[in-house]
Amino acid sequence: MMPIRIIRRLLPITAMVLSLSGLQAQNMHEHVYYLASDELAGRFPATRGDTLAARYISGLFERYGLQPFEGRFIHPFTIRDSVPCLNVVAMLNGSDPSMRHEAIVVGAHFDHLGYGGPGSGSRRPDTTAIHYGADDNASGTALMVELARLFTAVPTRRTLIFAAFGAEEQGLGGSKALASNTALCERTVLMLNFDMVGHLRNHALSIGGSGTFLHADSLLLGLGRRHGLSLALSPQGYGPSDHTSFYAKGLPVLFITTGGTLVYHTPDDRPELINFGGMDTIARFAFDLIRTVANSTQRPVFQEAGPAEGSHARTRLKVTLGIMPDVTGTQSGGLRADMVVPGKPAHRAGMKTGDLIVSINGQNISNIDEYMQVLSGLSPEHEIRVGVVRNGQRIDLTVIP
Ligand SMILES: [Zn+2]
Incomplete structure (x- = not known):
């Protein structure tokens, strides 16, 4: 791990709170x-549904009166050399010159994953059906677009840039494309990423990246309390979503999510299951957070928080x-099972949601990297001894x- 840069004698950013009432x-x-919806058919890159989604979002930006970024709203890029995304x-230009x-x-x-199928990332690869991706990530997209609307009425001193990324499920395609814009990265003081924010349970919101800038913890916890959210913070800048592309450029990031669910990457991730009241709470919290950072005379001071690349990103496992x-690695001293899928090996062995995995075959597990490393060395022929707390x-x- 690289050393953490510590800069002293900088004041924390003081939280501002504004109450919203409205249509969020x-x-x-x-x-x-x-x-x-069925019409968008799971928003798979380079399909009609993907294009319709992009047009819908750009239509909203236009209707709300935001300015196009570098002259246009829609920015094409390609993945795997030729797939158009x-x-x-x-x-929204900042108000302070x-x-x-x-x-x-x-x-x-x-x-999202379109119709799923083998190799798609679907957890039911044998089923070909629309993977609606309501939580993953229509929820985050809707929240981001709604924040854009709210900020048109409340100018901030720094500029706000709102980005809907394509091809995340294909390896962070859209965020890598945007983060390759050097001029943009040079002016960016913070990147916030919303991925899967539709299943708020017990007011518990996970935030990754809290170690990537100075005083982030106190700022986040203070705002969380005011909005009745209990936050689980984890410092790492690297994670399984688009903020990783910006952390890799040495920028402060925050990854906001309500976490995994049983319907994750299945055709059952549907809008009927979304907690819109919860999303409203998260939007209010995020509005205050963005407004606070965007107006503070003190810009976030970057700190390294873990490696910029994960070893486990694309590992294929036999077991x-x-x-x-x-x-998000919010619990230390082990790896928490956020969800145990009924009928699968861990469930059959008696593992329960919330169990903290601390060892596999006698090897200590303290985080997801160690877990993936041990798992990648296992073969399906042998039983596995798993210690949990x-x-x-x-x-x-x-x-x-
Ligand atoms: Zn996903």
Whole structure:
């Protein structure tokens, strides 16, 4: 791990709170239902649904009166050399002539898995059906677009750039394309990424990247309290979504998510399951957060928080336990199973959602990297001894792959 740069004697950014009243939940409801509709068919890159989604988002930016980014809203790029994909990017110029050259990027990916199928990333690869991607990530897209609308009425001193990314599910395609814009990165003081914000449960919101700038923790926790959210913070700048592309450029990032669910990457990720009231709370929190950072005379001071590249990003495993780990790494001393999929090996062995995995075959597990490393060395012929901690008690499970 690289050394963490510490800069002393800088004052924390002081939180501002403005109460919103309005149409947020209703608007986000409309956006999610459209983006996750049969017509858009899972928004797979280079399909009609993908293009319709991009046009819908650019239409909203235009209607709300945002300015096109570098002369246009729709920014084409390609993945795997030739597959045409789209980003949609808009701006709200800062009100302060001495600060408006600095910008905050607010992003969310709008693509999803289309009809799924083998190799698509679907957790039911044997089923060919529309993967609606309501939570992943019509929810984050709707929230980002709604923030854009709200900020048209409340100018900020720094510039705000709103980005809907294509091809995230194909390896962060859209965010890598935008982060390759050097002029943009040079003016960016913070990148916020919303990915899967539609399943708020027990007011618990996960935020990754809290170690990527100075005093982020106190700012976030203070705002979380005011909005009735209990935040699980994790410092790492690297993570399984688009903020990673900006952290890799040495920029402060925040990754905001309500985390994994049983419907993740299945055709059941549908708009009916979205908690729009929860999204409204997250939008209010995010509005105050962005407004605070965008108006503060003190810009976020970058700190390194973990490696810029994950070793496990594209590892193919011969053995899987059938759990969804806590990808934001909010719990230390082990890896929390955020979800245990019924009928899969871990579930059959008695693992429960919330269990903290602390060892596999006698090797200690303290984070997702160690977990992936140990898992990649396992073969499906042998049973696996998994040590978990549940309610403070150590339990040993025997998992048959
Ligand atoms: Zn996804």
